[in-house]
Amino acid sequence: MIVEKVDGLLPREGQGELSAHLAACAGCAAEERAASAVGPLLRAWTGARAAENAPRLDAMWTRVRAVIGERREENRRRAWIPRWAWLPAALALAVLAFLFYPTGTARQPFNPRSFDVAVEDVESDVATVALVDKGEDLPRVIWIMEDAKS
């Protein structure tokens, strides 16, 4: 009950009973006095330690605030660059993609869009050449018949 009293957890009805006992028992009264003195002693000790460390804590907090301020400024400067850079960069990429993205013909080999071919002249020193035209939906063929091998 003494410990509960010191900790402030003793119910009101128990407090009268304890007081009556402490008045009659010298041993328990001494124990109660000793236990009650511990709390103030601890508070005084921690207060003294805090007072001792206060200058160092103040200095550390000052440094922390300075670093937070620096980081904030750094982030602000960083944020300024993308605000200017992203738009021209995106436009440049779009222009590049438009100019250099391969067309359908380039992506797939031999995907002709037209077989309309004019053969303006044909000449060979060693072969007979024939033009083969099998219709608009088929490619025009220049066929080389090598004279020496035929």
Next chain:
Amino acid sequence: MPSRNPSVRPSPAALAFLVLFLLLCGSGSAAAQAVSVEIGAVYASNEGSSMDPVLGNIRGKLQSMFNYTSYRLLDRKRRSLAVGETGEFELPGRRTMRVTPVPAQGNKVRLSVQITEGAKNLLTTTLGLSRGGMVLVGGPSHQAGVLILIISAE
């Protein structure tokens, strides 16, 4: 003291973009005059019956035009050539194809083509194609079959 408005301050990135844009405009007009020439060398024979899947959309065309049973793409090269610039393409069998874009009007492409085998002139021709057009040159013997050359211009 009057403060400077950052929204009107010229930025190095914006200047770089302007320079890049002007350069691209210049290269775009040059690219419009260039001709992208693609040459494919197909080996056609009656050895087996296979069709090279790389030949893509023209597989059916080859089968409807020729009586060979096997078609295999041996080589494929693409080169961008300016008008008057000659591109040389090595072909199977120590043959060479020289292609020179010549001046053309509108969306047309004109190509001067010469195929040689050593010192012999196998073919000299001038072709007029639409951009994206294709023509075939076939007949030169190769192994047990023939070569069919695919010429396309973009």
